Amino acid sequence: MSPIAITGILAIDHVGIAVPDLAAAVTFYQDAFNAQVLHQEENQEQGVVEAMLAIGSEVGAKTGTPIQLLAPLTPDSAIARFLDKSGPGMQQLAFRVEDVRQAAAQARNLRIRTLYEEPKRGTHGWLINFLHPKDCGGVLIELIEEQ
Ligand code: MC0
Numbered sequence: 001m002s003p004i005a006i007t008g009i010l011a012i013d014h015v016g017i018a019v020p021d022l023a024a025a026v027t028f029y030q031d032a033f034n035a036q037v038l039h040q041e042e043n044q045e046q047g048v049v050e051a052m053l054a055i056g057s058e059v060g061a062k063t064g065t066p067i068q069l070l071a072p073l074t075p076d077s078a079i080a081r082f083l084d085k086s087g088p089g090m091q092q093l094a095f096r097v098e099d100v101r102q103a104a105a106q107a108r109n110l111r112i113r114t115l116y117e118e119p120k121r122g123t124h125g126w127l128i129n130f131l132h133p134k135d136c137g138g139v140l141i142e143l144i145e146e147q
Helices: 022-033 078-086 100-109
Strands: 009-018 036-043 048-054 067-072 089-097 127-131 141-145
Touching (some): 009 078, 009 141, 022 036, 022 048, 022 067, 067 078, 078 089, 089 100, 100 127, 100 141
Parallel strands (some): 009 067, 089 141
Antiparallel strands (some): 009 089, 036 048, 048 067, 127 141
Protein backbone atom coordinates (compact mmCIF):
# COMPACT_ATOMS: atom_id res chain seq x y z
CA MET A 1 0.00 0.00 0.00
CA SER A 2 1.41 3.42 -0.89
CA PRO A 3 1.97 5.87 2.01
CA ILE A 4 -0.65 8.55 2.56
CA ALA A 5 -0.08 12.15 1.53
CA ILE A 6 0.74 14.73 4.17
CA THR A 7 -2.51 15.61 5.95
CA GLY A 8 -3.49 18.70 7.93
CA ILE A 9 -2.05 21.31 5.56
CA LEU A 10 -4.13 24.42 6.27
CA ALA A 11 -2.76 27.14 3.99
CA ILE A 12 0.31 28.72 2.47
CA ASP A 13 1.56 30.56 5.55
CA HIS A 14 4.20 32.71 3.86
CA VAL A 15 6.66 32.97 1.02
CA GLY A 16 10.23 33.54 2.17
CA ILE A 17 12.67 35.69 0.22
CA ALA A 18 16.38 35.92 1.04
CA VAL A 19 17.75 39.46 1.04
CA PRO A 20 21.20 40.81 1.95
CA ASP A 21 19.91 43.99 3.65
CA LEU A 22 16.57 43.86 5.48
CA ALA A 23 15.98 47.62 5.78
CA ALA A 24 16.69 48.19 2.08
CA ALA A 25 14.41 45.32 1.07
CA VAL A 26 11.57 46.54 3.31
CA THR A 27 11.85 50.02 1.76
CA PHE A 28 11.75 48.51 -1.73
CA TYR A 29 8.61 46.47 -0.94
CA GLN A 30 6.94 49.51 0.67
CA ASP A 31 7.73 51.78 -2.27
CA ALA A 32 7.08 49.32 -5.08
CA PHE A 33 4.23 47.18 -3.69
CA ASN A 34 2.59 49.29 -0.99
CA ALA A 35 3.75 46.76 1.61
CA GLN A 36 3.11 47.11 5.30
CA VAL A 37 5.31 45.54 7.95
CA LEU A 38 3.20 43.19 10.07
CA HIS A 39 5.95 41.84 12.26
CA GLN A 40 9.71 41.94 12.65
CA GLU A 41 11.97 39.70 14.74
CA GLU A 42 15.36 38.09 15.11
CA ASN A 43 15.78 34.35 15.34
CA GLN A 44 19.26 33.60 16.68
CA GLU A 45 18.96 29.85 16.25
CA GLN A 46 18.11 30.24 12.55
CA GLY A 47 20.62 33.09 12.15
CA VAL A 48 18.06 35.44 10.60
CA VAL A 49 16.39 38.76 11.04
CA GLU A 50 13.01 38.79 9.36
CA ALA A 51 10.16 41.09 8.41
CA MET A 52 6.69 39.77 7.59
CA LEU A 53 4.89 41.97 5.06
CA ALA A 54 1.34 42.40 3.77
CA ILE A 55 1.19 43.74 0.24
CA GLY A 56 -1.07 45.75 -2.05
CA SER A 57 -4.82 45.68 -1.50
CA GLU A 58 -4.32 43.16 1.29
CA VAL A 59 -2.68 45.81 3.46
CA GLY A 60 -5.91 47.21 4.91
CA ALA A 61 -7.56 43.88 5.54
CA LYS A 62 -4.29 42.11 6.39
CA THR A 63 -5.62 39.03 4.65
CA GLY A 64 -3.82 36.84 2.21
CA THR A 65 -0.39 35.34 2.30
CA PRO A 66 2.42 37.46 3.71
CA ILE A 67 5.89 37.79 2.27
CA GLN A 68 8.73 37.07 4.67
CA LEU A 69 11.97 38.92 4.01
CA LEU A 70 14.92 37.05 5.52
CA ALA A 71 18.37 38.57 6.03
CA PRO A 72 21.38 36.76 7.54
CA LEU A 73 22.61 37.51 11.04
CA THR A 74 25.81 35.51 10.60
CA PRO A 75 28.00 34.54 7.63
CA ASP A 76 27.49 30.80 8.26
CA SER A 77 23.67 30.95 8.48
CA ALA A 78 21.39 29.17 5.99
CA ILE A 79 20.36 32.51 4.47
CA ALA A 80 23.97 33.67 4.09
CA ARG A 81 24.85 30.40 2.34
CA PHE A 82 21.80 30.74 0.09
CA LEU A 83 22.75 34.32 -0.83
CA ASP A 84 26.35 33.27 -1.55
CA LYS A 85 25.23 30.48 -3.83
CA SER A 86 22.04 31.75 -5.46
CA GLY A 87 21.87 35.48 -4.74
CA PRO A 88 18.74 37.22 -3.45
CA GLY A 89 15.42 35.58 -4.28
CA MET A 90 12.78 33.10 -3.21
CA GLN A 91 14.25 30.81 -0.57
CA GLN A 92 11.27 28.94 0.84
CA LEU A 93 7.55 28.22 0.68
CA ALA A 94 5.88 27.71 4.08
CA PHE A 95 2.81 25.53 4.65
CA ARG A 96 0.85 26.05 7.86
CA VAL A 97 -0.03 22.63 9.27
CA GLU A 98 -2.19 21.35 12.10
CA ASP A 99 0.55 19.19 13.56
CA VAL A 100 4.14 19.66 12.47
CA ARG A 101 5.38 16.40 14.03
CA GLN A 102 2.69 14.41 12.24
CA ALA A 103 3.31 16.19 8.92
CA ALA A 104 7.07 15.56 9.22
CA ALA A 105 6.50 11.87 9.98
CA GLN A 106 4.19 11.57 6.97
CA ALA A 107 6.80 13.30 4.80
CA ARG A 108 9.46 10.81 5.93
CA ASN A 109 7.08 7.95 5.04
CA LEU A 110 6.92 9.46 1.56
CA ARG A 111 10.77 9.40 1.50
CA ILE A 112 10.90 13.18 1.72
CA ARG A 113 13.74 14.12 4.07
CA THR A 114 13.01 16.49 6.95
CA LEU A 115 15.84 18.73 8.08
CA TYR A 116 15.16 18.19 11.80
CA GLU A 117 14.18 15.13 13.82
CA GLU A 118 12.24 17.37 16.20
CA PRO A 119 10.67 20.76 15.41
CA LYS A 120 12.49 24.00 16.19
CA ARG A 121 11.11 27.47 16.90
CA GLY A 122 10.32 29.83 14.02
CA THR A 123 8.36 33.03 13.54
CA HIS A 124 6.23 33.95 16.59
CA GLY A 125 7.84 31.01 18.40
CA TRP A 126 5.73 28.62 16.34
CA LEU A 127 6.99 25.08 15.69
CA ILE A 128 8.81 24.55 12.40
CA ASN A 129 10.51 21.89 10.33
CA PHE A 130 11.70 21.90 6.72
CA LEU A 131 11.47 19.45 3.82
CA HIS A 132 14.65 19.04 1.83
CA PRO A 133 14.55 20.99 -1.45
CA LYS A 134 16.15 18.07 -3.31
CA ASP A 135 13.09 15.93 -2.41
CA CYS A 136 10.56 18.67 -3.27
CA GLY A 137 11.36 19.60 -6.85
CA GLY A 138 13.96 22.21 -5.89
CA VAL A 139 11.77 24.05 -3.37
CA LEU A 140 12.63 24.33 0.32
CA ILE A 141 9.26 23.74 2.03
CA GLU A 142 8.77 24.86 5.60
CA LEU A 143 6.12 23.25 7.81
CA ILE A 144 4.86 25.61 10.50
CA GLU A 145 2.41 24.98 13.33
CA GLU A 146 0.77 27.85 15.18
CA GLN A 147 1.24 27.67 18.95
C1 MC0 B 1 19.92 24.92 -0.86
N1 MC0 B 1 19.43 24.40 -1.98
C2 MC0 B 1 18.22 24.92 -2.21
C3 MC0 B 1 17.98 25.81 -1.14
N2 MC0 B 1 19.05 25.79 -0.32
N3 MC0 B 1 17.34 24.70 -3.19
C4 MC0 B 1 16.18 25.39 -3.12
N4 MC0 B 1 15.89 26.28 -2.13
C5 MC0 B 1 16.75 26.51 -1.14
N5 MC0 B 1 16.47 27.38 -0.17
C6 MC0 B 1 20.08 23.41 -2.84
C7 MC0 B 1 21.51 23.82 -3.18
O1 MC0 B 1 21.53 24.64 -4.30
C8 MC0 B 1 22.17 22.49 -3.41
O2 MC0 B 1 21.89 22.03 -4.70
C9 MC0 B 1 21.47 21.58 -2.42
O3 MC0 B 1 20.20 22.19 -2.12
C10 MC0 B 1 22.25 21.37 -1.13
O4 MC0 B 1 22.47 22.62 -0.59
P1 MC0 B 1 23.82 23.07 0.10
O5 MC0 B 1 24.69 23.75 -0.88
O6 MC0 B 1 24.39 21.89 0.81
O7 MC0 B 1 23.28 24.22 1.00
P2 MC0 B 1 23.22 24.40 2.51
O8 MC0 B 1 24.40 23.79 3.21
O9 MC0 B 1 23.00 25.83 2.66
O10 MC0 B 1 21.94 23.62 3.04
C11 MC0 B 1 20.66 23.76 2.45
C12 MC0 B 1 19.59 23.58 3.53
C13 MC0 B 1 19.73 24.76 4.53
C14 MC0 B 1 18.23 23.57 2.85
C15 MC0 B 1 19.82 22.23 4.24
O11 MC0 B 1 19.48 25.98 3.87
C16 MC0 B 1 18.81 24.66 5.71
O12 MC0 B 1 19.11 23.99 6.70
N6 MC0 B 1 17.62 25.33 5.63
C17 MC0 B 1 16.60 25.28 6.69
C18 MC0 B 1 16.72 26.40 7.63
C19 MC0 B 1 16.53 27.75 6.98
O13 MC0 B 1 16.40 27.86 5.76
N7 MC0 B 1 16.55 28.82 7.83
C20 MC0 B 1 16.39 30.18 7.38
C21 MC0 B 1 14.98 30.57 7.41
P3 MC0 B 1 23.01 21.46 -5.67
O14 MC0 B 1 22.28 21.08 -6.93
O15 MC0 B 1 24.02 22.55 -5.85
O16 MC0 B 1 23.56 20.27 -4.94
S1 MC0 B 1 14.38 30.73 9.08
C22 MC0 B 1 12.72 30.66 8.95
O17 MC0 B 1 12.22 30.43 7.87
C23 MC0 B 1 11.91 30.86 10.23
C24 MC0 B 1 12.30 32.12 10.94
C25 MC0 B 1 10.42 30.87 9.96
O18 MC0 B 1 9.95 31.18 8.84
O19 MC0 B 1 9.67 30.55 10.89
